[in-house]
Amino acid sequence: MKTTRVLAASLLAAVMSLSVASADEGTPHPPRETWSFAGIFGRFDQAQLQRGFQVYKEVCSSCHSMNLVRFRNLAEAGGPAFSAGQVKELASQYKVKEQNDAGEDVERPARAADPFPPPFPNEKAAAAANGGKAPPDFSVLAKARTYERGFPLFIVDAMPFVGFSEQGVDYIHALLNGYEEPPAGKEIPSGTYYNKYYAGHLIAMPKPISDGQVTYAKNDKGEPVVPETTEQYSKDVAAFMAWAAEPHMMARKALGLRVILFLLVLAGLLYYVKKKIWAKVGGEVHGLQPELHKTY
Amino acid sequence: MSGHGNTYVPKSALAKWFESRLPLVGLVHSSFVSFPVPRNLNYFWTFGAILIAMLVSQIVTGVWLAMHYDPSAANAFNSVEHIMRDVNYGWLLRYMHANGASMFFVAVYVHIFRNLYYGSYKAPREVLYILGVIIYLLMMATAFLGYTLPWGQMSFWGATVITSILGAIPVVGDTIQSLLWGGYSVGSPTLNRFFSLHYLLPFMITGVVVLHVWALHVTGQNNPAGIPIKSGKDAVAFTPYATIKDVFAAVVFFAFFAYWIFYQPNYLGHADNYVPANPAVTPAHIVPEWYFLPFYAILRAVPDKLGGVILMFSAVLILALAPWLDTSRVRSCNYRPIYRQFFFLFVVVCILLGWLGAKPPEGGYVIAARLCTAYYFLHFLLVMPLVGLFETPKALPGSILETVTGPGKQVGGSGMPVGAAAAPSSKG
Numbered sequence: 001m002k003t004t005r006v007l008a009a010s011l012l013a014a015v016m017s018l019s020v021a022s023a024d025e026g027t028p029h030p031p032r033e034t035w036s037f038a039g040i041f042g043r044f045d046q047a048q049l050q051r052g053f054q055v056y057k058e059v060c061s062s063c064h065s066m067n068l069v070r071f072r073n074l075a076e077a078g079g080p081a082f083s084a085g086q087v088k089e090l091a092s093q094y095k096v097k098e099q100n101d102a103g104e105d106v107e108r109p110a111r112a113a114d115p116f117p118p119p120f121p122n123e124k125a126a127a128a129a130n131g132g133k134a135p136p137d138f139s140v141l142a143k144a145r146t147y148e149r150g151f152p153l154f155i156v157d158a159m160p161f162v163g164f165s166e167q168g169v170d171y172i173h174a175l176l177n178g179y180e181e182p183p184a185g186k187e188i189p190s191g192t193y194y195n196k197y198y199a200g201h202l203i204a205m206p207k208p209i210s211d212g213q214v215t216y217a218k219n220d221k222g223e224p225v226v227p228e229t230t231e232q233y234s235k236d237v238a239a240f241m242a243w244a245a246e247p248h249m250m251a252r253k254a255l256g257l258r259v260i261l262f263l264l265v266l267a268g269l270l271y272y273v274k275k276k277i278w279a280k281v282g283g284e285v286h287g288l289q290p291e292l293h294k295t296y
Numbered sequence: 297m298s299g300h301g302n303t304y305v306p307k308s309a310l311a312k313w314f315e316s317r318l319p320l321v322g323l324v325h326s327s328f329v330s331f332p333v334p335r336n337l338n339y340f341w342t343f344g345a346i347l348i349a350m351l352v353s354q355i356v357t358g359v360w361l362a363m364h365y366d367p368s369a370a371n372a373f374n375s376v377e378h379i380m381r382d383v384n385y386g387w388l389l390r391y392m393h394a395n396g397a398s399m400f401f402v403a404v405y406v407h408i409f410r411n412l413y414y415g416s417y418k419a420p421r422e423v424l425y426i427l428g429v430i431i432y433l434l435m436m437a438t439a440f441l442g443y444t445l446p447w448g449q450m451s452f453w454g455a456t457v458i459t460s461i462l463g464a465i466p467v468v469g470d471t472i473q474s475l476l477w478g479g480y481s482v483g484s485p486t487l488n489r490f491f492s493l494h495y496l497l498p499f500m501i502t503g504v505v506v507l508h509v510w511a512l513h514v515t516g517q518n519n520p521a522g523i524p525i526k527s528g529k530d531a532v533a534f535t536p537y538a539t540i541k542d543v544f545a546a547v548v549f550f551a552f553f554a555y556w557i558f559y560q561p562n563y564l565g566h567a568d569n570y571v572p573a574n575p576a577v578t579p580a581h582i583v584p585e586w587y588f589l590p591f592y593a594i595l596r597a598v599p600d601k602l603g604g605v606i607l608m609f610s611a612v613l614i615l616a617l618a619p620w621l622d623t624s625r626v627r628s629c630n631y632r633p634i635y636r637q638f639f640f641l642f643v644v645v646c647i648l649l650g651w652l653g654a655k656p657p658e659g660g661y662v663i664a665a666r667l668c669t670a671y672y673f674l675h676f677l678l679v680m681p682l683v684g685l686f687e688t689p690k691a692l693p694g695s696i697l698e699t700v701t702g703p704g705k706q707v708g709g710s711g712m713p714v715g716a717a718a719a720p721s722s723k724g
Contacts, residue, residue, distance in 0.1 A: 040559055068377050136571075140377065143562060144570035151651070158563050165560060168567065199580070245570075248380075248387045255388070256558020263551035270544040277536050281335060 027199050029147055030167075030174030033235065037242060038166050040257065043250055044243055049080035051216055051226070052240025055233050059209050060138065063130060065118035068139035069244050072112040078250035079243055087112050131191045131204050142168040142238070142245040168245075169238040171197065176234035179207040209233050303330040327513050332531035333538045334519035336699050340410040341517065342545030343403050349546050350400040351505065355498050357393040358442075365445065367491035369484035372447035373572040391561040397439050398564045399553045401587035404432060412618070413639055415627030416518040422619040424511035427504055429616045434501045436588070436612075441494035443585055447487060448569030453582045455490070456482045461595070464602045481575070521699045522627030523692055530696035581656060589653030590646050594672065596657045597665040607669065614676045621676050623684030631690040635683045642675045 036045040053074065056066070071091040074082045082090070094110040094117050110117060120126035126134035136144075146167040149157060157164040174197040182194035182201075192202040211229045219225050226232050243249070304325035306315040315322055364383050366375035379386035408428075411417055417425040444455045459482060463473040478485025516525060525531045532538070556564065564586060568579045584592050591608050598604035614621075629636040645668045652665040693699045 068374065068381065073381070140570040144567055146567035158560055160555065160559065163560060165563060252387060252391075252558055252561070256554060259554045259558065260551055263547055263554060267544060267547045267551060270540065270547055274540045274544050277540050281532050281537065 027201070028196060029149075030170040030197055032164075033166070033170050033173055035166050035169060035239065035242070037239065037249060039163070040160060040253065042253060044078065044080075045239065046079075046081045047225070048236050048239045049243050050082065052236035052238070052243075053080050054216070055209070055214050055237040056138065056240055058214050059233075060237065061116070062119055063126075063135040063205075064138045065120070065126070065135075066116045066138040066244060067118060068115065068137075069247075070113060070115050071110065073247055075112070076247065079247055080240070084112070133204055135205065138241055138244060140245045142172060142241040144168070144245075145171045147171055166242070169242045172238040172241060173234045175203075176209060176237070177230060327509070327534075328539070329533065329535040331513060331534040332516065332525060332528075333534050334517055334521075334525055334530060334696050335532045335537075336519050336521060336696050337517065337538070337541075338520055339541075339545055340406065340414075341519075342542050343407040343410065344512075345542035346403045346546050346549045347400070347407060348505065349550070350396060350403055351498070351501065354393065354396050354400060355502075357389050357396060358495070358498065360389050361393055362495065365491075367445065367488050369447060369487055369573070372445060372487060376446045388557070391557045393442075395553065395556040395561060395564060397442060398585070398587065399549075399556065400435065401439070403549065404435060405587075408432070408615075409643060412642075413629045413636075414518055414520060415522055415622070415624075415629070417618045418622065418625075418627050419619065420515045421511075421518065424508060424515055425619060426616050427508040427511055429612070431501055431504050431508060432615075433612060434497055434504065438494060438497040438501065439585065439587065441490045441497065444487065444490045445494060446569055447573045448566075449571040449573055449577070449579050450566045450569040450582070452482060452573035452575065453579055454584055455486060457582055458584075459486075461601075461605050461608075464605045466602070483575075518627060519696060520628055520630060521693055521696055522631065523696060526695050527697075583654055586650065586654075589651070590649035590672075591653070593649040593653035593665045594669045596653075597662065597669040607673075611672060614673065618676065618680065621680040623681050624687065624689070625684075626689040626692065631692055632683075632687060633690065634687045635679070638675065638679045638683060641671070642679075645671045645675070 036043060036048065056064075071087050074080050074090070075084050075087045088111075091110040091112050091114060094114075095107045096110045096114050096117050097105055097107055100106045118126075120129060120134075123134045147170075148154075149164075149167070156162055175195060178195040178197035179193060180196055182188055186194065186201075188194055188202065192204055193206050194201055195203040209230055214228065214233055216224060216226060216228055226236075246252075304315075304322040306312045306321065311321065314320075361379060364375065364379045364386065366372060376390065379390050381387075383389070411425065411428070440454070440458060444451045459473055459476050462476065463469045465472065474480070476486060476489060477483070478489055566583065571579075583589075591611055594611050595604040595608040598607050624632060624635065626632055629639050649665065649668045649672065652661055652668065655661045657665070
């Protein structure tokens with residue numbers, strides 16, 4: 001009955017090959033970037049997160065809210081690691097609304113415990129000011145975007161050491177660099193812009209950032225640490241968004257290593273206990289040995 | 297669970313006093329200590345214990361998550377993010393629970409395919425097996441309800457698609473649908489109901505698991521040879537032999553589980569579910585969780601909505617008929633050279649259906665899904681009855697002991713005193 005096995009294998013191959021035939025329609029995959037926080041030993045680059053935050057604050061935050069991130073998060077371990085003083089100072093630059101004891105709406109300076117105040121009072125206002133659709137909130141956006149890698153890469157992506165889970169940040173980086181001249185004859189409706197990496201290519205967000213737009217802090221000698229280019233800005237802000245979406249990522253990866261090593265050592269010890277116990281009843285049990293039995 | 301010699305003897309006066317009033321310790325002793333276990337079990341038989349560990353893990357993490365979760369459409373998404381960001385180790389609880397659901401299904405699929413390969417569903421284990429199918433159905437319902445709770449786009453639209461499927465049921469469909477919705481579409485009342493049911497069903501699963509274990513301990517376990525325990529030499533005592541093996545396997549499984557929690561926590565989910573639910577925007581592809589994909593492929597393979605629904609539910613329910621559809625009296629596929637090939641073909645078809653369920657329902661995918669759906673049902677309705685009639689099985693071994701040591705050989709010592717292990721079903 002080899003035939004059924006061959007049949008099954010060829011069926012599998014035939015259907016899998018269909019995936020190639022109907023690959024996605026004209027939107028290129030974002031180029032794969034190198035991220036310090038990728039992989040089992042991945043860690044956020046604090047300087048990069050600080051730069052990314054600067055880009056968010058000076059550029060993106062004029063349209064994009066980040067409702068779930070609080071100022072204090074910026075000072076917490078595993079993040080941009082601003083000092084508590086810096087965070088307090090930063091928060092005090094923002095105003096938040098609250099009710100006083102007389103029930104009147106008043107404004108007060110934000111505190112470290114407050115979330116980032118949104119650029120628009122509500123979603124309708126955000127939509128009205130941006131051509132009918134509110135710009136997405138940044139809090140978990142890096143986890144809310146992805147692209148399909150297809151067979152067999154999606155299997156490789158799950159594996160240790162060769163795994164890949166940074167599709168979202170790659171996409172954000174690509175999108176910010178994906179503004180280009182539309183192909184000849186392509187009609188661009190007003191209020192939309194051509195972007196190579198956006199599904200359908202017509203995006204409502206104008207090119208948000210250009211070379212030299214954000215001035216990064218210089219080093220001791222007064223030289224720039226990283227280039228002030230769109231390429232660099234987009235990498236920094238994408239990394240910042242990865243942190244905003246997953247602020248405990250470094251704690252997670254560090255704990256994971258200890259948990260898995262513990263479980264593997266425990267499993268090793270248990271294996272020998274099991275062997276010793278089973279030795280009493282005639283050694284390892286191998287299950288079935290069909291070769292010991294005659295067939296007819 | 298008292299079917300086979302209760303060997304527990306209470307020692308202290310207190311234990312004697314208690315045992316004469318409620319023989320609980322004796323019950324546990326006969327089920328998990330002195331219970332005779334076939335000595336040739338392989339590691340596929342450890343998945344029962346792994347599944348119990350997963351059920352406990354899901355209930356414990358779920359109870360803790362419920363302390364911080366807010367089941368209202370306005371706050372559900374943000375309360376999950378509150379757990380991820382502000383609750384101490386909330387990210388761990390939530391990733392354990394979300395990935396735990398997937399690992400639960402990994403284990404249950406291994407358990408089910410082990411059952412099908414070794415013919416564990418056959419007499420005298422039909423009731424044990426059907427209880428298992430019921431647990432599987434309850435698990436699917438629980439997982440679906442749970443996936444709705446984060447109230448992301450896929451939660452919302454998954455709930456919309458599945459509840460509208462139920463609406464296709466003739467006569468009672470509309471009533472079921474509006475009962476689940478609590479209104480005229482999926483909304484906050486739906487989420488409230490789903491949360492309530494999601495909390496209820498795991499305890500129903502626990503109840504059926506007790507029956508499942510009870511039934512197991514009446515009939516005894518099947519084994520890779522598919523032949524019954526004939527003497528004490530065929531068996532070992534559950535403790536320490538099966539216990540240590542189960543604990544070892546569970547720890548290995550938990551290392552695998554930990555990898556997903558800590559290094560690929562979102563791989564098995566959907567990016568779209570990090571977008572808050574929005575009834576006005578439909579995601580490009582509405583795809584269920586991976587463990588539902590084969591059934592989703594079957595649903596979409598049928599051009600008619602009601603027909604698809606019937607076929608999808610039949611795909612699960614037909615499992616319950618396996619004990620009567622399979623005409624072979626030989627249990628284990630190790631001794632069924634022809635059916636064994638069909639078994640592997642069936643596994644491949646199930647995997648293919650899963651892959652097709654994730655693809656858009658167009659062109660070649662639909663044709664492939666139809667072919668695979670046809671085979672899925674033919675496997676039960678045609679292959680199982682016919683192969684059993686025409687196949688010549690290999691010679692079965694004389695005893696379980698023989699499969700371990702080879703024919704005619706002796707081993708040093710037996711795990712079970714002869715008699716204590718004999719015929720677990722004798723009093724059942």
